[in-house]
Amino acid sequence: MVNVFRLGSIYQGRLNKGDELVSSLTDFLKSNNIKAGLINGIGALTSAKLGFYNSIEKKYEDIELNEGLEIVSLSGNVTLKGGEIFPHIHVVLSRADFSTLGGHLFAPSKIFAFEFEIFEFVGETFKRAYDEDTGLFLLSK
Numbered sequence: 001m002v003n004v005f006r007l008g009s010i011y012q013g014r015l016n017k018g019d020e021l022v023s024s025l026t027d028f029l030k031s032n033n034i035k036a037g038l039i040n041g042i043g044a045l046t047s048a049k050l051g052f053y054n055s056i057e058k059k060y061e062d063i064e065l066n067e068g069l070e071i072v073s074l075s076g077n078v079t080l081k082g083g084e085i086f087p088h089i090h091v092v093l094s095r096a097d098f099s100t101l102g103g104h105l106f107a108p109s110k111i112f113a114f115e116f117e118i119f120e121f122v123g124e125t126f127k128r129a130y131d132e133d134t135g136l137f138l139l140s141k
């Protein structure tokens with residue numbers, strides 16, 4: 001299943017220290033009416049909540065980390081879920097000992113510093129729908 005888009009605006013910016021990353025990014029997307037796109041980011045967090053999707057039990061297992069973490073890589077996409085603008089975000093984070101961990105990024109994840117680029121896609125937006133096989137809300141038309 002593929003949609004073909006044209007590239008719209010490209011946004012580059014930063015979010016504020018102390019703000020929650022997922023909700024701040026969602027607010028930014030909504031205030032700019034970005035319904036489809038690609039998200040890229042780097043920076044650092046003071047806490048994070050990560051998810052791992054257990055494909056056997058079809059549910060997320062999560063951990064909350066309360067420590068300084070480098071955002072080595074953040075990538076995500078923007079679609080509509082339940083009619084709302086929805087960012088799906090994954091991260092690789094590094095710890096003070098330079099080990100890394102990663103997964104699906106949930107709120108609350110607190111920003112220390114965050115710089116991002118958002119590539120807006122113009123065209124027919126994907127709407128997420130529940131998928132029986134995976135138990136996930138996947139891209140759907």
Ligand code: ZN
Nearest residue numbers: 088089090104
């Ligand atoms: Zn995910």
